[in-house]
């Protein structure tokens with residue numbers, strides 16, 4: 084039997100317009116796959132890749148209700164009716180499966196641990212693949228940064244606690260994969276972020292000041308993205 088280390092098919096995919104990463108993870112023994120943070124504009128690309136790799140999508144996972152792009156999960160479910168959508172239980176959006184702290188999502192012989200990491204939004208969830216020392220942090224932690232906290236239930240204090248207790252407390256060698264990058268990075272580690280994260284290496288008080296003064300413009304597509312993502316990116320009322 085293959086060791087768990089060799090069980091994973093892994094692809095990091097990118098949507099240039101919104102600088103969003105989508106992750107494909109699949110179990111080589113069973114060919115069951117998950118997509119983390121699929122983007123509506125990229126669904127055809129993702130379906131083609133799933134077909135080419137011969138894997139079966141069992142979960143379309145959203146780390147949170149995104150504000151900058153529309154999720155591809157609803158459209159993927161229409162194309163692949165066995166696929167279930169997954170969202171953190173405190174997200175306020177629609178999904179087939181709601182996950183909470185410490186719950187596990189199995190795909191084939193691999194397992195993701197769900198860690199609740201609110202602060203960017205209430206429902207933000209980080210998914211940890213312990214077998215491969217990888218964590219998918221959504222917008223809670225970005226390489227050398229973090230998600231903004233100025234809309235959707237954002238709270239710098241909550242985000243600081245979440246990231247330190249649920250992400251930067253993982254073993255130092257764990258690789259961290261964000262939902263976005265705006266500076267040319269693709270991956271980091273717990274060790275690197277503990278040393279070099281420009282916001283989260285500060286005290287909580289300093290972090291709150293930094294976050295309260297980011298003055299970022301709102302995402303260009305926020306008005307269409309938020310309502311669409313609350314219903315899984317589709318306007319068909321029976322889809323979730």
Ligand SMILES: N[C@@H](CCC(=O)N[C@@H](CSS)C(=O)NCC(=O)O)C(=O)O
Pocket residue numbers: 101149150151222228229230231232263265299300301302303304
């Ligand atoms: N320019 C982009 C939006 C950029 C942005 O606000 N990104 C968010 C994550 S998506 S809601 C964020 O948290 N950024 C943190 C940061 O420090 O940049 C667009 O118009 O879509």
